[in-house]
Amino acid sequence: MARAQDVNGALRAASSGAESKAGKYLTFRLAAEEYGLEILKVREIIGLMDITKVPRTPPYIRGVINLRGKVIPVLDLRSKFGMDNRADTEETCIIVVEVVGKDSSVQMGILVDAVSEVLDIQDGDIEEAPSFGGNVNTDFILGMGKVKNEVKILLDIDKVLTASDVAIADKVDQAPPAVEGGMVAEEAAESAQ
Numbered sequence: 001m002a003r004a005q006d007v008n009g010a011l012r013a014a015s016s017g018a019e020s021k022a023g024k025y026l027t028f029r030l031a032a033e034e035y036g037l038e039i040l041k042v043r044e045i046i047g048l049m050d051i052t053k054v055p056r057t058p059p060y061i062r063g064v065i066n067l068r069g070k071v072i073p074v075l076d077l078r079s080k081f082g083m084d085n086r087a088d089t090e091e092t093c094i095i096v097v098e099v100v101g102k103d104s105s106v107q108m109g110i111l112v113d114a115v116s117e118v119l120d121i122q123d124g125d126i127e128e129a130p131s132f133g134g135n136v137n138t139d140f141i142l143g144m145g146k147v148k149n150e151v152k153i154l155l156d157i158d159k160v161l162t163a164s165d166v167a168i169a170d171k172v173d174q175a176p177p178a179v180e181g182g183m184v185a186e187e188a189a190e191s192a193q
Contacts, residue, residue, distance in 0.1 A: 021143050022123040027116040027152055028095065031083055034116060036145055036154040043096040043107060045115055048088055061165075062111055065094070072096065074109035075165065089113070100158050101166035108161065119152070121145045126154065 025036035026045075051063040051074055060079035064071050074094055078085060091114035098105050129141035140159040145152035 020123055021126045025119050025121055027119055028112040029114045034152045036152045037157055041097045041157050043098055046094050048092045072107050072109050076111045097157050099161050099166055
């Protein structure tokens, strides 16, 4: 009997084409709005650290960081979403996420105003992204989470970041160490001390 109920539940989900979006989400703030990321995509949260600017990258790429020996690109989500820039604060932080590209996955940091909390949001509390007409692409929105009397915009981080963003991250990941005056940057820093 229990097996039949399991099969029926699976069939209903399959026939409706609905994929469960329920789960834990890390919520964060950008301007006055709250957003959520699937917790399984989040590798870690770090405070703001020195970010090295990289020339000839899109304006929303803030630069790269050295995270325990691994160079990771950092994307300014405010800039990516076309929001006004603001000065970094003590609450500004970087969420390191795993992004699935065409052939592989890469780590990338996203700069946000503040991290809020981890919420467990059930399927019944998640609605589809609203339609704003044919010219507005909302594919990057996984859904709208209803929590108490608020709405959290749940992001599909794989779709927020375009293929070119992932390509930049992939190139940074594979790049050889930076060379300054014939020395690797780390050697140059050591000799300067």
